[in-house]
Amino acid sequence: MRNQFQVLFAACVAISLPAFAETYPPSAYKDGAVKCMQVRSYDCAEKNWNQYIKMRPTDAKAIASLAITYHWADKPEASIIQAEKAISMGEGTYDLFAAYSESLAKTGRIEEAIDWGYKTLAILPNLVNVRGDVAKYLVMRKREFEALTLLASFDSSLEAQGHGHYFDGQRIAIESSLERQGQTITATAKSMRLPKTKEHFYAPVKLGDNKIEAFMVDTGATKTTLNEDMLSDSKASYKVVKPLVNMQTADGRNVQARVVTIDNMKVGPFELRKVTAVVCKTCKPLLGQGSLSQFNMVSSKTQGVEFLTLELR
Template sequence: MHFFARTLLAALPFAATPVFAATTYPPSAYRDGAVKCQQLRQLDCAEKNWVQYIKMNPTDVHAIASLAVIYSWDEKHALAIVQAEKAIEMGQGTYDLFAAYARSLEKVGRIDESIDWNYKTLAIMPKLVNVRGDLARQLVAKKREYEALALLASFDATLEEKGHGHYFDGQRIAIETTIERQGQALAGAQKSLRLSKTGDHFYAPVRIGDARPTAFVVDTGAAKTMLSEDMLAGSRASYKVLQPKVVIGLADGRRSTARLVVLDALNIGPFELRKVTAIVCSTCVPLLGQASLSQFNMASAKKQGVEFMTLEPRAVR
């Protein structure tokens, strides 16, 4: 017996009439069969169950969204888009629906829309590394390498804050290699840098000296840019000490001893800043303060649940 039929029959006290007869089984049998098939990734079975169930319950938005996901998994992307848009118009807003919709949009060539919906997916469920990785790949394809780098580096920064290792090192290295190969041609083409919010912060990809780009918190409340002594030493950056000992207040209320230095250069995405004043201490977390941010026109906006910040240099030095 076909798995679809077995799934339905297992849920019912009788088993003799045709599987697809609309009057044979109650709607709940088709719904339960669809769920079981979906859990087992039996896509054809799940599709047929959901289609029959929706015929009997055309306003069940969860079922419509589930069918959209099944169609996307089964590479039936035109059908997936129709069902996803219907579910969204009815008010459904789950991360799996958004992710499936974004995937199908990309498959039919609607890349810009797919990027938007992948960002919306991450706004709901930021831990979806597959969606984040796919979105970064899409951004690179659209020549938005630094935005992609910020997207991945910010996630790795949140992992590091919790004592975990990085997840996206490999993909970041690939993007960094692309940036290095394209050099000034890529940097010169960038007019602004868009950053998406990760957790409670915006993060910008910052490169100092020979170090790899690191995610720095964009902190408009801090006066100076900050970094750790280990980061400065590892970067082999050229700098000058202005004050060998200053006392600073940390975010947790403690006070610490630090150095005030001037970095010869610091890159925020594609934009190079010269003679940047920074505070360096053993426990300092990397952040961009007003001394660096004041060289940019900054704009933040929240659109359809996704928060972005745009940095546009007032003057690239």
Template sequence: MLTQLKTLFAASLFLCLPALAETYPPSAYKEGAIKCMRARSYDCAEKNWNQYIKMRPTDAQAVASLAIVYHWADKPEASIIQAEKAISMGEGTYDLFAAYSESLAKTGRVDEAIDWGYKTLAVVPTLVNVRGDVAKYLVLRKREFEALALLASFDASLEAQGHGHYFEGQRIAIESSLERQGQAVASTQKSIRLPRTKEHFYAPVKLGDSRIVAFMVDTGATKTSLSEDMLTSSKTTYKVVKPNINLQLADGRNVSGRMVTLDTMKVGPFELHKVTAFVCKTCVSLLGQASLSQFNMVSSKIQGVEFLTLELR
């Protein structure tokens, strides 16, 4: 507590500097602004950054810092102005993008907030607060399955590392909303857009009674694959085509399993029928050509962010 008070006191000393601009060099205002930011003294930081920028107008990092301060102070309109100025000057840090995205959302510019949220995640994919916010913005735009793909893919990567799911509650909320809407969602959606997570695209897939999970899109795999545990827990209806089969996976492993035909499988809002799948004890969840052939697939890269759009044929 004492340390925090000392920091606040040190920061407050810079509040009077703007009145004596000719006395102090630009570095004094910059130092004061940084101290104020560390102390979360927004008014102090705002005054010092503004004075510094008057003296050093080409310092894009300072302009970005002022945008972040305005964001912290819940001044979204002012934050947007400074963020756009900083970006136009070539500044491109994750915290600037995140502040810009959230400020855009606060002013009702939700579609732009989604775009800049994705850009933030392209820089730092592990920002869970930004990922969760983008999912909320997508839900506002009735793009629930894209939101689920964004969240479930991150949880899948955690699960692969032996960790629990981070977005369990948010996913349950979105899935519950989808259940209430019923077939209305499927009838209105013609395609689903999947954001790239690390090196792969993931689609939200539902089998029988199971929760929606992330299946990695694998255009190099012939069949869709899933684990025995997933097949059993889903209680979905299927027919065994080949009870014993050996396959070599993409990573070179030889595994034993069985080939089945799933009566139905939902990929986002779309219901597929008679899907051939390879099931084994250690199989990971993959969407292979057996399922992907039912879609038109279009990949795109928008200002550094990659997407895969699936449209049912």
């Protein structure tokens, strides 16, 4: 009880009596800062972290904590300075990267905010707040299809686990914006970048009346695949090529399927015609070589974050 009182007293001293700060050991200011952060007392946390860092200037974790504190206090410029200092010292945690990304966005450095948002997701892919923010930044930069891929791929992973979608509302907003833009975005699009989600790349595919869905890019599959419900719900025009074929799915199951030619299908802003696809009741949406062969594909990896860029041939 006495120790707790001493820590809280030291926190107060750091605020009201800075001239006598070094009367207390560094640990008192560190403990005080942590307690202040826990109760969201940002001014108290700032003063304690600053005093502690004066006494322990090589503590990168403390500098990162100060960056996060400034971020919480809505002081993005100060947060950026401390975040860059911590990162330059080798500190690399998801909460530091997330604070840095959002602070960069607040100061108008959107491209850098996207970059550090992706780095955050590379560490912890399930951070839905960061994923949603990166999607918003991408829309600001007119990269709506990349944003949709980022959101739809996560929703697909939830669906595969038996859960509902998380980003339906945000996806509807972005798709509505695309519809208002009409053919403008299609005419100006040159390429599309796909971020890696866990172990795979996903492409945003629109089939008929369906909303945009995430199709896994599978260079090992000969044809594009989708399930019967998806094809039926889309009301897309297609022709049956082979009414019955036996096929083995990626997970080793033998299923009965049919081969169809779909009149047109959109991959991001790009329209593909006469797409040959395999359809079965349980087929997963995959974009196979039959569709991928219409693109030049370039993969890249920058500071631990992987992307696949598609450019229509």
